Amino acid sequence: MSLVECVPNFSEGRDPSKIDSIVETIQASGATVLDRTSDHDHHRSVITFAASADVIGEAAFRAVERAVASIDLRTHSGVHPRIGAADVVPFVPVRGATLQDCARIARETGRRIWKELGVPVYLYEAAALRPECRNLADIRHGRVGSPDYGDEHHPSAGAVVVGARKFLIAFNVNLQTPDVGIAKRIARAVRHSSGGLPHLKAMGVLLATRNLAQVSMNLTDFEETPIHVAFEAVRREAERAGVGIAGTEIIGLVPERALEMTAAWYLQVENFAPGIILENRLENRSGQV
């Protein structure tokens, strides 16, 4: 069976009961809630949940329905830019589902949100119907014209941006130096925007509590640019600067597959295939959620 993740953002970070209610409706749809975080200042919550491809769309729809019924943007204030009560709803393939499967789910769910809830929908990234909608920031800043489904924003719920994207891994490398300049130079060397590895975003920051410089990275396609490739690139640049690696951190969740790829690479396994892993031989692997 397939496994798809959904990571919707809601414009409510102060009333836990409203988020509880959304979590309940997600669980009642047969999906598994993996994580939830709320931020008071941003007045925003993120819920991470997973289900098989045939369940995830219904769970996301029910979550949006609950948010539309309970969150009123007219009485809302918060630092984070937002366009809707349910703000952004990305579908992410984990196992046994493709990015195209997720794009299809996103479009179907988007259509339902407009037809049944009367809230207009923009489709972004892999689900985008127009090239100008691929980038979420362009939709947020009103640079893309009318929604893909519907027209005028809903008075209390605004609009929803629904889409599909690959799994994002947040991976930070701590350097054995407090010199944030070195971390910034390494970030420039490894990230795609300044000529480095594809699907890699990076910045240099100071970890004040530990007085260590850190290369903070987002891997937006770990199958194309795996964790070990990013790590080895940072290590090589750090060595060149005469700096060791203090350690690393994975922020949030990482899919099993990314660690399997890393282990197989370091161990130089010639016959590596998912089928050599015991758990992968089990029926319903990763589909039972």
Next chain:
Amino acid sequence: MSLVECVPNFSEGRDPSKIDSIVETIQASGATVLDRTSDHDHHRSVITFAASADVIGEAAFRAVERAVASIDLRTHSGVHPRIGAADVVPFVPVRGATLQDCARIARETGRRIWKELGVPVYLYEAAALRPECRNLADIRHGRVGSPDYGDEHHPSAGAVVVGARKFLIAFNVNLQTPDVGIAKRIARAVRHSSGGLPHLKAMGVLLATRNLAQVSMNLTDFEETPIHVAFEAVRREAERAGVGIAGTEIIGLVPERALEMTAAWYLQVENFAPGIILENRLENRSGQV
């Protein structure tokens, strides 16, 4: 939920229909068959299956019952030493179950085999009731006296050796040399029996088809001596001999956990915990078999 593996050996390697029948009864008990291999010369078959701790004992019992009904040792010949129709039945903890849990399951299953089938049972390794029964070879060679349950061997089915052991990982490292002497020296340096790493067995062999020397290893407790520790020990010895690593092979199955440990070690992950892996957050993780 828990996950336990069982890897019974049967004294039948020539009639596939008898093994089919055993496989069917295992599946009918709710366990998942992961692998099966039969060897004509050894006249022997190995079936690998997995289930939760509360199902695995029943599935193993039904498999032994079927073997006792269909395999007659009096008409049997084969190279492999054997004491029973169902010869050796080890239970192996994979996730959410301890070696002690598996020892308990082994003893319960052994008692049932004697009481309901009238076939005597020896208990070995972690399930052993007497120190002299810990080593399977001592039981095979008749050095341990009477069975733990029952007495005289069954006329057609002999006896069954039931036990509990840790997961065994077969991991081979191919060297960039045809000199098997180097592989033998490395094996001596890394294996426990000659003063090397605990829970590691190793020998040097020649891979004739590729004209490469190989360090062939069994890791009998990958949580105490993980794959990366064995690999780095071999690599260091090989470097000392001026030889590179051509590649490695994992023979049979490897539990996900062993690869997670390896990835976390090479990536120097400071905050590594099973909970950062997405699949581990799913309900019924690894229990749905």
